[in-house]
Amino acid sequence: CRGRALLSRVRGAPRALRGLAAGPEMHFGFQSVTEEERREKIYQVFESVAKKYDVMNDSMTLGIHRVWKDILVHKMNPCPGTLLLDVAGGTGDIAFRFINYVRSVREQQLQRKLKRHQNLSWQEIFENYQEDKCNSLGDSQVVVCDINREMLKVGKQKAQQLGYSEGLSWVLGNAEELPFDDDKFDVYTIAFGIRNVTRIDLALQEAYRVLKPGGRFLCLEFSHVNNPLLSRLYDLYSFQVIPVLGEVIAGDWKSYQYLVESIRQFPPQEELKAMIEDAGFFKVDYENLNFGIVAIHSGFKL
Amino acid sequence: AAAGSREQHRDRDPGSRIQEQGSGSARPQPPEPSLLRFLVCPLSKKPLRYEEATNELINEELGIAYPIIDGIPNMVPEAARMTHKKPPAEDSEQP
Numbered sequence: 001c002r003g004r005a006l007l008s009r010v011r012g013a014p015r016a017l018r019g020l021a022a023g024p025e026m027h028f029g030f031q032s033v034t035e036e037e038r039r040e041k042i043y044q045v046f047e048s049v050a051k052k053y054d055v056m057n058d059s060m061t062l063g064i065h066r067v068w069k070d071i072l073v074h075k076m077n078p079c080p081g082t083l084l085l086d087v088a089g090g091t092g093d094i095a096f097r098f099i100n101y102v103r104s105v106r107e108q109q110l111q112r113k114l115k116r117h118q119n120l121s122w123q124e125i126f127e128n129y130q131e132d133k134c135n136s137l138g139d140s141q142v143v144v145c146d147i148n149r150e151m152l153k154v155g156k157q158k159a160q161q162l163g164y165s166e167g168l169s170w171v172l173g174n175a176e177e178l179p180f181d182d183d184k185f186d187v188y189t190i191a192f193g194i195r196n197v198t199r200i201d202l203a204l205q206e207a208y209r210v211l212k213p214g215g216r217f218l219c220l221e222f223s224h225v226n227n228p229l230l231s232r233l234y235d236l237y238s239f240q241v242i243p244v245l246g247e248v249i250a251g252d253w254k255s256y257q258y259l260v261e262s263i264r265q266f267p268p269q270e271e272l273k274a275m276i277e278d279a280g281f282f283k284v285d286y287e288n289l290n291f292g293i294v295a296i297h298s299g300f301k302l
Numbered sequence: 303a304a305a306g307s308r309e310q311h312r313d314r315d316p317g318s319r320i321q322e323q324g325s326g327s328a329r330p331q332p333p334e335p336s337l338l339r340f341l342v343c344p345l346s347k348k349p350l351r352y353e354e355a356t357n358e359l360i361n362e363e364l365g366i367a368y369p370i371i372d373g374i375p376n377m378v379p380e381a382a383r384m385t386h387k388k389p390p391a392e393d394s395e396q397p
Contacts, residue, residue: 141336143337143340147378149371149374149376152374153372156372156373156374169333169334169336169337170373170374171337171341171374171375171377172371172374172375172376172377172378172381173344173377173378174344174377174378177344177345177378177379178344179341179342179343179344179368179375179377180340180341180342181340181342181347181349182347184340
């Protein structure tokens with residue numbers, strides 16, 4: 001349509017490269033597709049799985065994904081006042097954990113503050129509690145950005161059901177072209193999302209751009225298992241069990257077939273580390289969880 | 303502005319059990335006010351103006367508007383609409 005053509009023309013020079021992407025072959029799981037097809041297919045995968053996403057995560061990982069996400073937030077160790085951008089954060093798992101974490105840190109801060117004031121009157125103590133009630137997050141904020149409307153809808157509903165409202169916002173956006181200004185966020189997280197980004201290098205550049213100097217990049221993603229025996233078992237489980245679970249629980253074999261294939265296509269730990277360094281991050285490191293089934297990569301913008 | 307702040311207050315009430323039904327809802331939800339501080343146009347990275355009448359975020363310079371659906375700003379260029387009625391002049395769109 002006319003609008004779309006014009007919009008593509010106003011994009012700056014670096015982005016023009018993407019216009020040529022009709023040609024280059026990319027992978028969608030084990031299939032070979034064009035860049036445009038890949039984006040479409042991935043969008044459809046998540047549109048299809050959105051409602052069953054959490055249930056499937058629990059079934060496939062036997063609930064362990066919760067521990068991985070807990071570890072990510074603990075590693076982040078946010079203090080009250082932190083501004084978090086959670087990209088590909090769809091259903092809100094990281095965002096909710098972040099909010100819980102800063103809330104409990106804040107409570108501990110308040111406890112310590114009150115303990116220090118030995119001679120307060122009841123009136124003063126009462127007032128102390130009142131003023132801090134409106135600030136239970138200590139001005140911390142998380143913005144959840146995802147490219148898929150269905151995933152965001154599920155996330156927003158979850159937030160309402162679980163009672164999360166303060167300090168939480170939702171944006172539909174593309175990790176390769178974030179709608180945020182430079183140097184804005186303290187932490188950028190992308191949990192089980194970067195694998196589905198078509199141009200990882202662009203996403204990493206955008207991550208670098210929107211982080212404040214001193215800000216931290218954290219990526220939680222499936223990675224490569226070195227141990228040959230474990231690798232064999234993992235492959236067996238991935239290819240024999242997961243798509244079946246996908247069909248039984250979500251009625252969607254293909255999407256989960258894509259999922260396990262995409263894990264195999266994703267760069268291993270060292271390669272991802274190099275890509276993160278290429279984007280300009282310093283002190284890039286990774287931590288394997290469960291022998292490399294999952295890895296947390298971390299980098300800083302200095 | 304008054305109508306906008308009333309809606310925001312409702313959204314922020316932690317006890318509220320109001321379920322947004324999306325396309326069926328009568329009143330469009332405005333975005334979180336804090337979010338407006340962070341959002342810029344993904345193309346030009348320039349600030350946006352919130353237009354309450356159409357519930358859109360407008361980039362005056364490029365003449366495009368991003369819709370807000372169910373309170374979620376839709377910040378992908380594919381979703382934006384042109385704000386000019388006549389065929390836009392090429393030079394005026396150059397960032």
